Amino acid sequence: MLDYLLPRYKVLREDDLCVKCGVCERSCANDVHTLDEEMDAFLIDHKKCVNCQRCVVMCPTGALAITNWPQVGNGSNNWTLAAMQEIAKQSQTGGVLLTSMGNPKPFPIYWDHLLLNASQVTNPSIDPLREPMETRVFLGARPEALKVNEREHLVKTPMPPQIKLDVPVMFSAMSFGSISLNAQKSLAMAAQELGTYFNTGEGGLHKDLERFGAHAVVQVASGRFGVDTHYLNAGAMIEIKIGQGAKPGIGGHLPGEKINAEVSRTRMIPEGTDAISPAPHHDIYSIEDLRQLIFSLKEACRYQKPVAVKIAAVHNVAAIASGMVRAGADVVVLDGFRGGTGAAPTRIRDNVGIPIELALAAVDRRLREESIRSQASLVVAGTIRSSADIVKAVALGADAVYCASGPLIALGCHQCQDCASGKCNWGIATQRPELTKRLNPEIGAQRVINLVKAWNHEVQEMMGGMGINAIDSLKGNRLMLRGVGLNEKELDILGVKHAGE
Amino acid sequence: MKRIYAIEAWCVDCKRCEVACKTFHSKSRNTVKALKAEFPPPQNRIRVEGGRQLSIAVNCRHCAAPKCVEGCVSGAMTKDPVTGVVSTNPEKCVGCRTCVSMCPFGCVRIEETFPKAVAFKCDLCGDVLGQPGEPSCVTACPNNALIYIESEG
């Protein structure tokens, strides 16, 4: 069959700048560039380009750029070129459209409709360079009140297990298998340095990363890959993954070719077999089942680790979250519909779930109304793009955020949405040794550390501007937010006033 | 002394080090001009061996007892007693290739310039002979496959 698919991208090479050093050719796992000796010129296979931009970044002379394929559509807003290309692909393959990373559609991003306050005259802003500016956060259940001996400075109430974050950001779940060990290790090293946590995803904990266990959240998902008592006790916190923002209601499928010896050992499945995560946990068909699993896991770790439950933000999120808290979740994790993924059906990614901002506001309010907000911490995920998003999330009521795409971009990810091919030129979403070695975790970790430290500085600056020097006082402080360009309903759900009020 | 070490585990065979080395050792120090317009074309002192699966960048080890210096009949090849940098003086070099036959790593090569061939090799990007700068290959390496660190000798 003649393939009707058009190239998506066009590689532009500035001949005046190209010195034919071949760095581009050697950098591309998709074989886009070929230096032809006879022609003394590059042959370019545009169709293979996924716009990962590795060659653009690596080119010593800046001779490369990638642009959209110049083909125009017919001008219809209905049958756009993109829509037609999807049909071309499906009529060619007969398959479900697969994609990666987060929802790219132009849905409203509420973060960008929220503005922060700052102190002027009536109270002073605080200079983070002069005063301590605290961003430490604890996650886990907390008693409502504390019994102490004031004279002897002793706590009488038994404290439930909690984890300490020096920065209000954790790295969201990405399994070894979906990302390379070097990528996961970068995050683990960064988490250790930053005093925060990475998440194993559902891929188990590789033995090389066990020494980062104190900074690991070990995930238990529907596939139960790599889960045993040792694993559950190897991390700082256990997370039950019910759903993922990018693909609510959908399981996972890691193709057998990515299950090499290391992935196989870590996931505890045979080498070369597909790793299938069922859509639901087949032992959780209702909330009381969740409670059983939560307490099974708490038993397994002798109540020494908090147990988090992660769900995709869906329509009835507030009620579900309330049920999760009552089922014993110490941390409620909400993943918004813009969250990323290594692979998801395009239609699911682009059409299912709700924005994290609204989910967060609704859940925080509901838990407060039911006076159970203290019983669990609230962590949100799904396109935390900057420190401002973090500050807004905390002000809306989150204890901390999970972030994955940001750190991945720090590692080199260019959001080309081609993770599923396994040919990630940045050594992130691949298991090919010649590609994974492109990501030196020492550099990766440093870049992630730099990013999070920079974010944390910015968080501190914004907090200082508000006259706040501990993030405790930002949490749920919605008075520090004002909406712009939002309607009454949106403002009502977010629980913020409009700018000018 | 500070030495450049190549780390195979991280070498990705991009050869940006070679390009950077050529640029640094060109007249213009502009990559485009140096590689497209200069004659003789600038030579890289560091070379990447291997391919995509396994590769390593090799350049002068600046040995404690350099064989190239031992073999040099012209006094062109010297090891700076203070910095430890082994460098060659093109004025004195006559291109006899004794150094080529002596270097255990293949890190000295001969440039066929007129009127005589001369040896060239890594000088740690010293601007002044014997004064090591920040080696340009290390700066250009995208993956810490070249590290420039204080060695134990």
Next chain:
Amino acid sequence: MPRCDATHTPPREGAVRIPSGCAISGIMDKSGARHDGTDILKSIALMHDRSNGLGGGFAAYGIYPEYKELYAFHIMYENQEARKATEAYLDAHFMCEKQERIPTEPVRSIVNPPDIWRYFLGPHPVKLSMSGQDEAEYTMLHVFHINAVIPGAFVASSGKNMGAFKGVGYPEDIGSFYRIADYQAWLWTAHGRFPTNTPGWWGGAHPFTLLNWSVVHNGEISSYDTNRRYVEQYDYECTLQTDTEVITYLFDLLARRHGFSQEMAAHIMTAPAWDKIDAMEPSRAAFETALRNVYSSALINGPMSVLLGSDEGLLALNDRLKLRALMVGEKGSMVYLASEQAAIEVVCPDIENVRSIDGGVPFVVQLDEVAARKAQESAENTFCDLCRPAQLVGVVPQASKKAESMRATGGQRADAKWAEGGQNHA
């Protein structure tokens, strides 16, 4: 006040949050001996420029020894209907021993004052026992109810053997208006207000009180909404949207309901920084960590100087960064506190040991007899009424509150307090 829209009337205290600067002053005799209000008036008057005539008031402890077992409600009425409705409500829930109009004196600058009454009363015993609450909780919830539901009525104070005297005007004028020189108290606190808006509502003046608590405060806390949303989980109603109100509730929650000493409550609100905690020996660090952890949302941020009056004595507190002035001096059994040293020296020229209060370190002055008693007591806190009232009286969950408020305002959702963040107003 610019008015660009004829239908837009400026919001009154409670409908919006109004930042304000202030003067505060406090005088206490640790021996329990009582003094009249002359000195406190002089002290606060000296700091005239720290207020702008839009609010002033006093709290006095020990003024009603003859009714010291009864709650003394000071209630302001804006109209006759309010008084009728309130007194009917009081009759239903309390046994009132005495009620009278609070004596006042006309002062030129005080215009249009409300009708101000006081009631000495105790909870209706049957109703109290039916409620399952303790006496204080019962009383507090009914005070909330009056303030929230009865239009035009406001309970200015509700403690025993104490009272608040406050209104719109300069504090020295308010003092003259209430004839505070006629009262004898062992503890006086005073407040002069400099709000950045003109609500002109007597209920919004300070001190803010709740049961035996009275709070005067200078500052503007930036943690307000965090603190508000925290206490609102425990049935407090932040109707006034003021720092003073939320600080009072925090003290009530921590000291009365969670059973901490006032000093510990204050310590929780101004918890030590993590780097200090990290440097502590492990068991102390665990203690402080647990406190910060559990009471994270009770941490107060931003400039604050607070004088907390209670039947135990006086507690002064500055924020962790010491962003507001607060001076203390002593002379014999007398302790003087004020925003400015001059306001102490004007009433006690030979004051001794004058110093400023450290940031984040509670300064506690207890009555001698209280101090002696506390020394004998257990150092462990005892919780009181931690569980939410099963039978909701006066204060109900948000959803039903909303409905109730709609009824009370004739279907108009005028009361911003119900909506999260209070974003909604007419």
Next chain:
Amino acid sequence: MAGNQAITSFDYLIIGNSAAGVTAAEYIRAQDGEGSILIVSREPYAVYGRPLISYLLEGKTTEDRMGFKPDDFYMARNIDTLFGPQYEVVSLNAAGHQAVMRDGQAIGYGKCLIATGSVPFVPPIEGLEGRTNVFGFLTLDDAKSAWNAAREATAAAHEAGRKSRAVVIGAGLIGLKAAEAISYHVDEVVVLELAPRILPAVLDDRGAAILQGQLAGHGLDCRPGITASALQGEGAQVSSVALTDGSTLECDLVIAAVGVRPDTALAVGAGAEQGRGLVVGTDLKTTLADVYAAGDVTQVVNLLDCSKQPLALWPNAMRQGKVAGQYMAGSPDAEPFEGSFAVNAVDFYDCSLLTSGIINPAPEGGYEEQVFVQGKAYAKFVTKNGLLMGYILLNRPANAGIYTTIIEERIPLAELADDLFEETPINLDFPDDLRWKRLHAFYPSGLDKRGWKE
């Protein structure tokens, strides 16, 4: 130091001012900051790169660039020098720790190093003695004399309307380099060689034939198997050479470079034992008390076949100079000199020739040979028992040092890449661990192979 001052005694006396002598002095000074050092030489020059003399004539260097050491080398190390013909040491009294120079002065010493190098082997050719246009090609003065003679002869010949011609006797390394050098200054050069191939010591037959052809392309007329039987001409001037094939060759000058031998006369005169050079121990001490020897003058053990021979090569002189200096000064770093093997690098016009080790093995020695010819390049590798013993690399110089190190380190070929000889050798040809070890000398012990501190 002025020569006419009374000379008394030095802690170290070094006879000879070339590679071995100055290197020894350098290492003596490095260990012994105080002891007095004297270098004496019959040549009136500071140390220069002796092999450069041909390049001087080719115009690839100049006399002032030929200095092997910086100008302040002697001064900076407080080394006394006596350079000139009158300072040639003519006798040595080892027992009395005294040397006597040609000018009659006696010098006392504590320890003495004989680094007198080589002297030309003078072939028994009739009419060779007493000629003014017959030159050796070993010293700077030799080269300068030949150079002047060539230029004058060429000028004279052109004036006379004919071509100038030089005859070089000997197609060894020195002879061929001399021939190349002089070819820039005369019109024709004929190289005679007694042996059946050019470069008999450093090439094999096939390689020699290839190189000879390439040299012919540059106008160099090499005639192996033929040498001079007599030099003919009136007076002191040679005007023609009678060849062993019976023909006669007109010429304007002759360079006699049939070979060198260790300059052992002084030491032997003092009673030192001589083999195929001065006999020295691994500490490079001669059989005389406190007398050491280094460089061309010594007899060296060939590490590859344990034969004993003089090794008139610059790197060997450098290495021996270092060892001798260290032993003389009592340096703790001194390591025994066990022997060496030949590494030759030479270039003629655009041809490069690198050879090392055993290249013409005895047929019965158990050696194997592999030969690769591609274009101008000729490569031959000699192996024995799975080890590389020697190579010839004609016009294939790239990374030759890797082969040298494989010979020297006796690295089993089985551990190395299969295509080691076919292709340019690279570091990846070594097994992982060995490669890491070789390339990571002095690597910080705190770092792992990923460059991490973990």
